Amino acid sequence: MEQAQLTEARPYHHGDLRRALVDAGRRLLEVEGGAGISLRAVAREAGVSPAAPYHHFRDKSELLDALAIEGWDQLAVQMRAALAEAAPGRGRLVTLGVAYVQFAKMNPAIYRVMFDCSQSHESMPEKLRDEGAYRLVCDTLVESGIDPMDEVSLELAAVAIWCAAHGVAEMVGFKEFAPLQAHLGGEEAFLRAIFSQLDLFRPGSAVAAG
Amino acid sequence: MEQAQLTEARPYHHGDLRRALVDAGRRLLEVEGGAGISLRAVAREAGVSPAAPYHHFRDKSELLDALAIEGWDQLAVQMRAALAEAAPGRGRLVTLGVAYVQFAKMNPAIYRVMFDCSQSHESMPEKLRDEGAYRLVCDTLVESGIDPMDEVSLELAAVAIWCAAHGVAEMVGFKEFAPLQAHLGGEEAFLRAIFSQLDLFRPGSAVAAG
DNA sequence: AGCCAATCTTGACAACGATCAGATCAGCCC
DNA sequence: GGGCTGATCTGATCGTTGTCAAGATTGGCT
Incomplete structure (x- = not known):
């Protein structure tokens, strides 16, 4: 009774619609891509009326913000995991x-929402600054x-x-980068090579000296 | 007569609507920002009906493509100019x-359209590859x-x-980068500093060695 | 002059974000 | 238990968007 039942014909009150909406949004972003997300689609996916989300989010951008925050969290988790496995030293x-980029490549639509969120707020979320990737x-x-x-x-x-x-x-x-990536021996090697090349901006780098 | 008159009540045929639409789009992107651009708004700005653009562009994204191509051209011009003034050497x-970034900062909405265009086509325009920034x-x-x-x-x-x-x-x-930028003595110094820092990814860089 | 095809308009459709009044239900106080 | 309060959800609606089909208009070729 104190649990919301998602089974069969849903009761009038959902129980935790906010959570369900965010999950539906993430699902849509993963499956349909960034273009296929709309408040109505999210509501449809969650099985509620098009107006229901407005009781949990002021507008669409606030739903996207919630999705972005979850994304930043998940990114931090993956980066922490990568760091834990990495050898110490340089x-x-x-x-x-590499972990950052791989997350973005695996979840391109979500990543775009994350970045747009930071950009529209003109500052990064404090969570990102305090305990996140930054x-x-x-x-x-x-x-x-x-x-x-x-x-x-x-x-x-x-x-x-x-x-960077x-x-x-x-x-x-x-x-169009696929051939180059294949030639370098896979994605991670490709990414590491790119990051290594960034010192080209520095006068007197390996190439400039060569 | 062989000239289209934009003065007073426009004739039924515009003369060069395609050109006018692209110009209107650029104007809207500059003034209203990326959010304020719609096919209808562009048509309105050009003084024609909402369906008129479909005789010159298959759909909205094709209009955006045209805007993007003009943007890439303009960017190449500015980069060439910057290079011409730069001292030889490293x-x-x-x-x-710096020229690339300054263009993007001065025309953020247009830059976004440019990049989205490249991304949606999954390859850069040949012009970009052959005679452009690349x-x-x-x-x-x-x-x-x-x-x-x-x-x-x-x-x-x-x-x-x-x-990068x-x-x-x-x-x-x-x-939020404004204070840092001010501390470093203006935009160009800030940008040059950032580019210089990118060698941090290279093991054994100045900092890693320090 | 007369026709053709390109151009532009009108009107329509579905989908979208957003808002509002009202229906529905959970929890609490008496 | 009965009834109230407030949170939640629905249905209808508005203005806007991208897109399309059908009709009006006209420049240019024969």
Whole structure:
């Protein structure tokens, strides 16, 4: 009785519609892609009327925000897992970057919603800053030798890392990169190669010196 | 008579509606932002009925494609100009990156359309590859010492550069970076600093060694 | 002059986001 | 237990969008 029954003809009150809507949204994003998501479709998927979601979210963008927050959480979990398996020492930053990009590649529609959310709010969610991917990057940078007290250098480095990861994340899905990826021996090798190339911007890099 | 008159009550036939629609679209993207663009709005702006555009574009995405192509052209112009003013030697790659990002920051809505276009077509327009930004990057890489015959290295480097530039382009608008940017002495210094930091991914970089 | 085909308009349709009044139900107080 | 309150869900509706079919208009070729 204190449990909502999702079995058979649903009772008038859903029990936890908010949760169900977010799950339905994630399902739609995974299956239909970013274009196929609409408030009505989410409500349909959850088996309620088109107006029901408005009792749990002020508007569509607020539902998307909820989806984005779940996405950032899931991303942080995967990045933490990747870091746990990685050998200590240099290259852990690349491991983080690869995990970031792989998440985006596996969940492109969700990733887009996540990024659009950050962009529309003009700031990252505090959770992302405090316990999410951003924090992981900062910690790893400190491990690598950046002075944690030098906030300017630390933030600059973290921002740069995040920019690069985002760029790779959105472009790595391009089908025309498939041959190059195959030639380099698979996705992870491809990603690591790309990240390694980014020092090209630095005057006097390996290539410029060659 | 052989000229279309845009003055007063327009004649039944516009003269060059396709051109007018693209211009109207660009105007709307600049003024209203990416959200405020719709086929109907573009038609309204051009002073024709909502169905008129369908005689020049198969659907909305084809209009957006046209806008994207113009955007890529304009971007290439600006990048070429930046390169022409830049001192020879190292750092020309960064100049290109900065020009790319500045274009995106000045025309965020148009840039988004440009990138979505490339993404939906799952390949870059040939123009972009042959005479556009991509070509400029490749040429500059060859200048920097990459063997033009080693197509794998060249493409890998170009892709990495483009990924980084895209990532910075989409993130540099975040308002929360403003203090950091001010602290570093303006936009260009900020961008150059970010690009310089990207070698952090390389094991044994300056910081990792410090 | 006369016709053709390209161009533009009108009117319509389904789907969307959003809002509102009203139906329905759970939990609580008496 | 009876009844009230407030949260939840429905149905109807509005304005907007992308798209299409059918008709009006006209520039250009023969």
